Amino acid sequence: MIYYNNINIGIILTKQTIFYLCSYNSKLFLFMLNIVIFGAPGSGKGTQSEKLIEKYHLTHISTGEILRNEIEHDTKLGQLANKYMSEGQLVPDEVVIDILDGLLGDNPDSVGFIFDGFPRTLKQGEALDKMLNKRGERINVVLSLEADDEELTNRLIKRGEMSGRSDDTLETIKARLQVYYGQTAQLKEYYANQGNLALINGIGTVDDIFGRIENTVDKLKY
Numbered sequence: 001m002i003y004y005n006n007i008n009i010g011i012i013l014t015k016q017t018i019f020y021l022c023s024y025n026s027k028l029f030l031f032m033l034n035i036v037i038f039g040a041p042g043s044g045k046g047t048q049s050e051k052l053i054e055k056y057h058l059t060h061i062s063t064g065e066i067l068r069n070e071i072e073h074d075t076k077l078g079q080l081a082n083k084y085m086s087e088g089q090l091v092p093d094e095v096v097i098d099i100l101d102g103l104l105g106d107n108p109d110s111v112g113f114i115f116d117g118f119p120r121t122l123k124q125g126e127a128l129d130k131m132l133n134k135r136g137e138r139i140n141v142v143l144s145l146e147a148d149d150e151e152l153t154n155r156l157i158k159r160g161e162m163s164g165r166s167d168d169t170l171e172t173i174k175a176r177l178q179v180y181y182g183q184t185a186q187l188k189e190y191y192a193n194q195g196n197l198a199l200i201n202g203i204g205t206v207d208d209i210f211g212r213i214e215n216t217v218d219k220l221k222y
Contacts, residue, residue: 032137033058033112035217036119036128038187039145041176042152042159043202044209048145049116051210056217059110061103063096064117088175090120090183097127104131115139120184125191140220142191143213145202149177 033056037045046062053060067085070078077099081091100118107113119125132138147155153173160168191197198216202209 031140032110033217033220034115034132034137034139035112036115036139036142036191037145038142038191039202040147040149040152040180040184041173042155043145043147044155044206045116045145047206048143048210048213049114051206052114052213052217055214056112056114058112058114059107060114060116061100061118062116063091063099066099066103067091067096086172088172088179090179093121093123093127096120097124097131100128101131104135119187122183122186122190125187139191139194139196141217142187142197143216144188144191144197144199145209146199147202151203152177 035052035058037049037052039045046064049060049062052058067078067081071082071085072078077095080095084091096118104113115128119128129139153170156168156173157170188197200209200212200216
């Protein structure tokens with residue numbers, strides 16, 4: 001049995017019945033916590049994902065990191081991905097979806113996932129829902145980090161100067177933003193219709209932005 005504040009709440013804890021049990025600031029979560037962190041290139045998804053992982057012990061799934069690793073090792077997938085990414089285009093849906101389905105299957109004991117950089121298209125969003133549904137799960141919240149184009153461009157230029165990433169040139173940044181607004185932004189409507197979209201002000205310090213995210217996640221009740 002599980003006791004909370006000395007009260008028997010009568011739940012048997014098993015991997016099959018309770019996937020996430022943790023208390024933060026006297027809040028009790030009794031569900032698998034699945035988060036999509038969403039936003040344009042440079043909106044801070046990676047940085048905020050790290051803080052979410054640290055606090056909520058989630059499994060991080062970043063398709064961008066996975067694809068860059070494939071590129072670094074010059075695999076067939078990496079060569080294909082590099083062709084699209086170097087031009088500021090999206091890697092084909094079927095390739096990314098296959099990778100993700102395998103990753104979910106490789107982490108059966110996870111207490112929850114944070115999806116960083118996925119989904120990026122409506123088709124990917126629908127595919128993610130199907131992958132989770134067949135496991136009896138769902139997306140609990142979609143965190144959309146909001147920032148204007150000038151702020152996003154400045155962040156990406158600075159990141160490119162510091163890291164040497166070839167996909168952070170001004171020309172490629174403009175192309176990536178065009179792709180985002182043309183294809184990815186429609187996911188906002190998709191998740192808004194599901195009632196799990198949360199718009200987060202993405203301007204400010206890292207801690208300020210994470211504080212806004214915490215306030216949203218800690219209010220979840222299922």
